Amino acid sequence: MLEWLQQSSVAVQIRDSLYSFPLLESIHVVGLALVFGTIAILDLRLLGLASTNRAVSRILADLLTWTWVAFVVTAATGGLMFITNAVVYFNNTFFRAKMILLVLAGLNMLVFELTARKTMARWDTERSAPPIGKVVATLSLLIWVGVIVAGRVIGFTATRAAAPVDEAAPDVDFEDLLGLPK
Amino acid sequence: MQQFALWLAATPPSVFIQEHNAWTIPAFQSIHIVGIALVMGSVLMIDLRILGWAWTDQTLRQTTNRFGPWLSGSLWLLLVTGLLMVIGEPVRELVTFSFWLKMALVAIGTLVAVAFQRTLRRQEQHWEARLVHRRSIKAMAILTFLVWVCVIFLGRLIAYDHVWGSWSPAPRL
Numbered sequence: 599m600l601e602w603l604q605q606s607s608v609a610v611q612i613r614d615s616l617y618s619f620p621l622l623e624s625i626h627v628v629g630l631a632l633v634f635g636t637i638a639i640l641d642l643r644l645l646g647l648a649s650t651n652r653a654v655s656r657i658l659a660d661l662l663t664w665t666w667v668a669f670v671v672t673a674a675t676g677g678l679m680f681i682t683n684a685v686v687y688f689n690n691t692f693f694r695a696k697m698i699l700l701v702l703a704g705l706n707m708l709v710f711e712l713t714a715r716k717t718m719a720r721w722d723t724e725r726s727a728p729p730i731g732k733v734v735a736t737l738s739l740l741i742w743v744g745v746i747v748a749g750r751v752i753g754f755t756a757t758r759a760a761a762p763v764d765e766a767a768p769d770v771d772f773e774d775l776l777g778l779p780k
Numbered sequence: 781m782q783q784f785a786l787w788l789a790a791t792p793p794s795v796f797i798q799e800h801n802a803w804t805i806p807a808f809q810s811i812h813i814v815g816i817a818l819v820m821g822s823v824l825m826i827d828l829r830i831l832g833w834a835w836t837d838q839t840l841r842q843t844t845n846r847f848g849p850w851l852s853g854s855l856w857l858l859l860v861t862g863l864l865m866v867i868g869e870p871v872r873e874l875v876t877f878s879f880w881l882k883m884a885l886v887a888i889g890t891l892v893a894v895a896f897q898r899t900l901r902r903q904e905q906h907w908e909a910r911l912v913h914r915r916s917i918k919a920m921a922i923l924t925f926l927v928w929v930c931v932i933f934l935g936r937l938i939a940y941d942h943v944w945g946s947w948s949p950a951p952r953l
Contacts, residue, residue, distance in 0.1 A: 616942065616943060617943055619940075620936065620937055620939075620940035620943055623936050624932060624933040624936040624937065627813065627816070627932050627935070627936055628820070628929050628932050628933070630813070630817065631813070631816050631817040631819075631820040631821075631932060632817075632820050632821070632824065633817075634814065634817035634818075634821070635817040635818055635819075635820040635821020635822070635824065636821050636824070638817070638818065638821060639821055639825065648846065648850075649846055651838075651842075652837070652838065656837060660825075660828070660834035660835060661834075664824065743810075743814060746810055746813050746814060746817075747806070747810040750806055750809050750810045750813065751806050751810075754805075754806055
């Protein structure tokens with residue numbers, strides 16, 4: 599399955615292109631910045647730390663579409679990056695950690711939907727959410743920061759594992775490369 | 781610049797970061813990404829308010845009061861973590877086309893944000909009643925958002941400066 603993904607024509611095209619992977623990575627970062635940026639606004643509101651003069655439901659209405667659009671963009675670009683080197687990513691500890699954290703983020707959101715969200719009419723305009731809402735908001739911030747950290751570390755660990763020994767960069771003599779006098 | 785980068789790479793703080801690069805560089809980069817996420821969230825909200833798509837029950841001033849401090853705070857965080865990355869990997873950062881174009885766009889984005897907050901404070905009535913409804917101002921809101929999107933692109937492209945071809949001063953491996 600992973601091998602097949604890796605050898606699919608899409609994966610090959612991305613691998614062979616000089617521009618595709620950097621472009622995908624850039625879009626991925628824009629997407630995740632908007633995901634985390636918008637989620638943080640809601641979490642801080644739930645905690646009573648920002649935007650306390652606005653009803654939570656209004657903030658939800660302002661943010662949710664943007665968060666989801668950004669999430670879909672981030673997931674799609676992430677998926678495309680994944681298939682270029684599926685076996686290595688799949689076996690990478692930080693990739694796995696990131697996927698587990700994403701599942702936890704989903705479950706955390708589900709807890710919110712099943713608990714605090716149901717009684718939201720009662721605390722909508724309060725300064726902060728009830729305790730369960732605060733727990734969810736704190737966990738959400740921690741989980742998403744974890745997703746970002748794990749994601750960044752994948753870039754340092756997976757590519758290294760992917761590069762066979764003969765591709766490893768030799769010790770670079772910068773003075774020579776830069777054409778500076780010795 | 782190359783000589784400066786090489787000099788910087790030999791200074792004790794740079795050497796420290798390089799010697800501990802297993803955790804220093806990923807840590808700085810991760811905090812840097814959290815910072816840019818807070819910038820993007822804040823800029824998006826202010827721009828959506830100008831466009832009339834969000835935060836519409838609040839005045840423009842209330843919206844910038846909410847997000848302005850987060851925007852400037854995040855920009856300081858980005859400056860600190862960015863500087864640490866430059867100190868830690870001066871050649872990788874400074875000897876690229878992406879980095880300098882990024883710095884130019886960061887300067888533009890920051891200047892626009894500062895200028896906007898100043899004029900809003902000085903001519904609050906005029907902004908709330910008229911300016912915010914102008915097409916040109918709405919276009920500016922979209923443009924500034926795109927400037928920050930480009931900043932993210934260029935930040936990532938520092939690692940792939942070869943995409944600029946002969947514009948890149950980075951050594952080819």
